[in-house]
Amino acid sequence: MLENLNPTTRQYSCKINTIISSLAEADKKILVEALESPLWNNSALTTALNERGLKVSRYSVDSHTGKRCSCWRT
Secondary structure (H helix, E strand, O other): OOOOOOOOOOOOOOHHHHHHHHOOHHHHHHHHHHHHOOOOOHHHHHHHHHHOOOOOOHHHHHHHHOOOOHHHOO
């Protein structure tokens, strides 16, 4: 009777993905490249984003680049 009992999963967008989806195409490309670049460390990228009015915590950047955010969960 209860063989297929599974908890429901709620899918939330992580803060970084929310920011990416709100940007113009050119800015999306720049941010995605920065997130993937070894030239940017997470702390410096967080500071640069905050200086440009994109309020994000270092934890959000760490989680996204470390593939521990909701973007990477299945």
